[in-house]
Amino acid sequence: MRIVIVGGVAGGMSAAARARRLSEDAEIIVFERGEHPSFANCGLPYYVSGEITDESDLLVQTPESLRAALDLDVRVRHEVVGVDPAARTVRVRNADGEHTVGYDALILSPGARAVRPPLPGLDSPRVQTLRTVGEAVRLRERLDDLPDGGRAVVLGAGFIGLEAAEGLRLQGLEVDVVELSEHVLPPLETELAALIREELTGLGIRVHEGIGATAVETGAAADTVVLGDGSRLAADIVVLSVGVRPDTEVFEAAGIACERGALVVDEHGRTSAPHVWAVGDATVAVDRVTGVRRPVPLAGPANRAGRLVADHILTPDRARPIPQPLGTAIVRVGGLTAALTGANRRSLEAAGIDYRTVHLHPGSHAGYFPGAEQIHLLLHFRAGDGLLLGAQAVGADGVDKRIDVLATALANGMTAPELIDLDLAYAPPYGSAKDPVNLAGMIAENVLDGALELWYADDGLPGPEALLLDVRDPDEVAQDALPGALTIPHTQIRERLDEVTAAAARRPVLIYCASGLRSYLAYRVLRAAGLPAKNLSGGLLTYRALHPARELDPV
Ligand SMILES: Cc1cc2nc3c(=O)[nH]c(=O)nc-3n(C[C@H](O)[C@H](O)[C@H](O)COP(=O)(O)OP(=O)(O)OC[C@H]3O[C@@H](n4cnc5c(N)ncnc54)[C@H](O)[C@@H]3O)c2cc1C
Numbered sequence: 001m002r003i004v005i006v007g008g009v010a011g012g013m014s015a016a017a018r019a020r021r022l023s024e025d026a027e028i029i030v031f032e033r034g035e036h037p038s039f040a041n042c043g044l045p046y047y048v049s050g051e052i053t054d055e056s057d058l059l060v061q062t063p064e065s066l067r068a069a070l071d072l073d074v075r076v077r078h079e080v081v082g083v084d085p086a087a088r089t090v091r092v093r094n095a096d097g098e099h100t101v102g103y104d105a106l107i108l109s110p111g112a113r114a115v116r117p118p119l120p121g122l123d124s125p126r127v128q129t130l131r132t133v134g135e136a137v138r139l140r141e142r143l144d145d146l147p148d149g150g151r152a153v154v155l156g157a158g159f160i161g162l163e164a165a166e167g168l169r170l171q172g173l174e175v176d177v178v179e180l181s182e183h184v185l186p187p188l189e190t191e192l193a194a195l196i197r198e199e200l201t202g203l204g205i206r207v208h209e210g211i212g213a214t215a216v217e218t219g220a221a222a223d224t225v226v227l228g229d230g231s232r233l234a235a236d237i238v239v240l241s242v243g244v245r246p247d248t249e250v251f252e253a254a255g256i257a258c259e260r261g262a263l264v265v266d267e268h269g270r271t272s273a274p275h276v277w278a279v280g281d282a283t284v285a286v287d288r289v290t291g292v293r294r295p296v297p298l299a300g301p302a303n304r305a306g307r308l309v310a311d312h313i314l315t316p317d318r319a320r321p322i323p324q325p326l327g328t329a330i331v332r333v334g335g336l337t338a339a340l341t342g343a344n345r346r347s348l349e350a351a352g353i354d355y356r357t358v359h360l361h362p363g364s365h366a367g368y369f370p371g372a373e374q375i376h377l378l379l380h381f382r383a384g385d386g387l388l389l390g391a392q393a394v395g396a397d398g399v400d401k402r403i404d405v406l407a408t409a410l411a412n413g414m415t416a417p418e419l420i421d422l423d424l425a426y427a428p429p430y431g432s433a434k435d436p437v438n439l440a441g442m443i444a445e446n447v448l449d450g451a452l453e454l455w456y457a458d459d460g461l462p463g464p465e466a467l468l469l470d471v472r473d474p475d476e477v478a479q480d481a482l483p484g485a486l487t488i489p490h491t492q493i494r495e496r497l498d499e500v501t502a503a504a505a506r507r508p509v510l511i512y513c514a515s516g517l518r519s520y521l522a523y524r525v526l527r528a529a530g531l532p533a534k535n536l537s538g539g540l541l542t543y544r545a546l547h548p549a550r551e552l553d554p555v
Pocket residue numbers: 006007008009010011012031032033034041042043044045078079080081109110111112130131132160247250279280281282296297298299300302303
């Protein structure tokens with residue numbers, strides 16, 4: 001059997017290696033358009049930053065090592081320029097011209113290309129994308145050639161854009177990041193993205209949100225990036241990172257079914273053409289939470305799908321279906337980590353799913369053990385049955401582990417209250433006896449069973465129809481408070497209940513503290529006394545992330 005694979009990096013090379021492990025007899029040919037198979041695309045920004053010092057560290061394998069270890073026939077600088085599914089052949093172009101190669105099974109893993117919006121000036125030599133080892137090396141060389149005080153503009157503040165921006169900043173450049181969406185890291189909820197914006201600013205990176213570039217003007221000494229409001233940013237380097245689109249023209253032209261440019265596949269990766277499978281960034285996936293069909297351009301799903309497709313070709317009776325992705329993703333920004341899994345608010349609303357959200361800010365480990373950092377965590381779950389829908393977190397420590405636990409819970413169809421019972425590893429340097437994941441489940445359970453009614457920072461401040469009650473200590477109130485709030489420390493709520501009752505005058509009482517914990521205690525006292533009360537989800541910490549204090553706000 002001859003298996004031909006198009007694309008020799010994440011999905012393609014996983015499929016090739018698994019195919020060999022399943023069959024010593026198969027002939028396995030991998031065509032890779034670029035210079036390197038199996039390179040570390042996810043590592044490219046860290047080569048730009050200088051943290052990965054040696055270009056060779058990005059080259060995980062070579063055609064020679066793949067031949068030696070797995071007897072793979074990897075042909076780099078070979079581009080597949082046509083497919084004839086009826087004849088079961090691909091047309092391949094290399095330096096010597098074009099030739100035709102037959103296949104018994106064809107696996108397409110061509111990945112995605114950088115989106116190039118129709119902006120004047122993007123053809124400037126100072127503008128580049130960051131998708132290949134060659135591009136990363138070129139960027140580093142240009143950095144080395146720049147005089148001190150070089151300037152970079154990064155267009156797009158998604159995961160790769162932010163990694164590139166931080167890398168350039170670490171190399172000493174002045175960096176501007178421009179993001180057309182309302183905030184950096186668009187998939188992150190606004191209240192968490194605000195923390196990332198602050199971190200970027202702390203790194204000395206200037207952030208332009210809710211605005212796009214309209215042109216790049218080429219100059220003799222530097223280019224100028226013009227923004228929608230007319231402002232102008234000088235740039236020695238412009239990194240274009242505004243998204244990707246499936247690299248599928250050749251396959252679509254061959255009649256293989258595509259949906260908005262992405263190859264349509266079934267649960268085993270089969271395309272519409274017989275004997276042709278596809279995986280990775282080039283394919284449509286069905287979002288596990290919302291059911292929406294879209295590409296999920298992440299390395300994990302591509303690698304795992306590559307393996308499963310090889311299983312389906314060589315051991316079809318035993319092959320497991322390719323799971324629907326959750327889109328679990330993570331990024332380092334300065335001293336912070338941002339991570340998410342499952343659906344966000346926007347996708348839940350678009351899908352018409354009725355959901356609830358809880359915010360919490362627990363420590364990464366026991367507060368009495370030195371070095372605990374706050375984790376800013378939020379959880380979305382279905383109204384009614386509490387099915388987990390999504391989770392996001394930002395913090396300096398322990399974010400990766402919590403989101404990975406929550407991704408596992410989501411993948412297993414757990415409800416938010418079932419998080420309470422997760423038996424997670426604990427000793428003071430690592431976590432708490434009630435881990436943040438357990439705590440998130442407890443708060444969610446309280447919401448679901450009516451023990452806790454929340455109000456949200458998105459709602460803004462109440463008018464005269466409600467009483468605002470701040471239950472923090474006076475020194476905290478002196479630092480920052482919401483205007484018009486009655487302030488009573490939570491420890492005095494029981495003895496000053498009459499005062500609250502009188503001030504409320506039958507109006508709902510909207511309680512808050514710093515994080516939502518002390519206000520929950522006060523909330524329970526008020527509810528036991530029959531007062532209609534609600535607790536601010538995530539407390540003032542979440543509120544201020546959405547509505548920063550201005551100097552003129554009365555305290
Ligand atoms: C800078 C950067 C950082 C990233 N960081 C992360 C991260 O931290 N975490 C994460 O989950 N994901 C990350 N990703 C995304 C991840 O790399 C991709 O999701 C993953 O590589 C997709 O695998 P794939 O096999 O579909 O495509 P790729 O790995 O991109 O491989 C496709 C290959 O196919 C080749 N090809 C295309 N068309 C043809 C053709 N016609 N003939 C021959 N060859 C062809 C291309 O040259 C390419 O090498 C990052 C991507 C980049 C660029």
